[in-house]
Amino acid sequence: MxxxxxxxxxxxxxxxxxxxxxxxxxxxxxxxxxxxxxxxxxxxxxxxxxxxxxxxxxxxxxxxxxxxxxxxxxxxxxxxxxxxxxxxxxxxxxxxxxxxxxxxxxxxxxxxxxxxxxxxxRDLSEKLAILEFPQFIPRSFLLRTVGDLRDALHELGGQMILKPVYGYGGREVLIAREGDPNLSTLFELATRDGTTWTIAQAFVPAAKDGDKRILLVDGEPIGAVMRVPASGELRNNFHAGGSPAATVLSARDLQICAAVGPFLRSRGQFFVGLDVLGEYLTEINVTSPTGMQEINRLENLTDDATMQAKFWAALVTKLG
Structure with missing residues (x-):
């Protein structure tokens, strides 16, 4: 070797x-x-x-x-x-x-x-690149004003998630609900008083069960792990206290990977983490996705079966 x-x-x-x-x-x-x-x-x-x-x-x-x-x-x-x-x-x-x-x-x-x-x-926003695949994502908006956010909340049935465009690790993810007396304040915080955009996204009830991190190497899935939120916590990111749980790729997951994989390969994104919440693709993580360690431990992977071995095997092939 x-x-x-x-x-x-x-x-x-x-x-x-x-x-x-x-x-x-x-x-x-x-x-x-x-x-x-x-x-x-x-x-x-x-x-x-x-x-x-x-x-x-x-x-x-x-x-x-x-x-x-x-x-x-x-x-x-x-x-x-x-x-x-x-x-x-x-x-x-x-x-x-x-x-x-x-x-x-x-x-x-x-x-x-x-x-x-x-x-x-540079080109692929981890929060917005999902818009290339509207058939797989929850209803999503990029908005900046309190008025537009109120309209989106009504359109989405009175409940939605807010995410900062440049957010990471679950930071500053908020849930907005009609009737919340702090709603105006929440919108002001999310947009920094209308000076920056925020992403408004339909709330997915499956969020209570966590989301699935799927690792792709050169456009192909190599493993996945569930990220389960702590009790009473909205976010399931490991950095925000989420815990790992074993999972398998569903038919829907494989359908998402089959659509997203070639797109990522064409953009030179060799190692990527997809976030799937229930039936929905919610993020495409290209900067420095994690999850290898949790998958290895949960599946008791060793030697050439590990996530890092699969990563390097594909990379060595690419190096020629």
Whole structure:
């Protein structure tokens, strides 16, 4: 299984990489298992010299699965083209710094493989890309005024979910109900007094049972996990206290994957997490989706059956 070459991960600080929760951790460990030399860089370590993309790259390793990532040598300034693949695994938010980083990665993508493709990371809003598939999604709006939100609430039967366009990890997700005395305040908060857009989406009763995170590699599903909300909690994200539960892909899930997979592949989005709530596709996560660790544990996966092994097997094939 030995494969020689260097790979670069664009990450948050190494101290934030959780050995027991993060998919990036497993990707690093599996790259190492396959014989790659693994390097990392934070966003601030990316730079351009003319048209050449470089990084202050730090060599890293996982001493043993379950132990923290460690630095194994000093940083070096290296051209991104010197790596066989660059993996963009910086967590949201997708802010100005993230966008500038994708411009730097655009330059690298002309000379080496960058996963996920930088242009796709910019173009595909994780909350709005679902609009490409209206047959699979709950009724959704992008709105900015209190009046429009009131109209949407009435149209949606008096109950709806509000999500910030750039939200992540379940942050600032709200439920709006007609008759709530705090409704005007809630709308003002969601739109920051009419200065920004919010996403209004039909409430799906199946939310009480949690949603399903489906992992896709090169457009094909490799595994799934249910995210069950804590008692009394609206959000089911793991970062918001949701707990993992075993699941299988339904006929509807497979139908969604069959439609969304080719679209993502055409946009260069190699590793993606779909969120499915009941019968509905609610998000397409392209930045740094997680879920590998939970699926491995729930299904007792080992060796080549793990999520990270399936990821790297497909990626090695792509590298040729």
């Amino acid at each position: 030995t494969t020689h070459g260097d790979v670069l991960f664009v990450l948050d600080p190494l101290s934030t990489i959780d050995a027991h929760r993060d998919s990036s951790y497993l990707m690093i460990a599996e790259a190492q298992r396959r014989g790659f030399q693994v390097w990392s860089v934070e966003l601030g370590g990316l730079l351009l010299r003319g048209a050449d993309a470089l990084a202050y790259a730090t060599p890293i390793s996982v001493p043993r699965l379950g132990q923290p990532v460690v630095v194994r040598g000093p940083s070096e300034v290296r051209e991104l083209a010197s790596f066989r693949v660059v993996l963009m695994r910086k967590d949201p938010p997708v802010d100005a710094h993230f966008i500038v980083a994708t411009w730097a990665l655009d330059r690298a993508a002309q000379r080496t493989l960058v996963v996920n493709t930088p242009q796709g990371l």
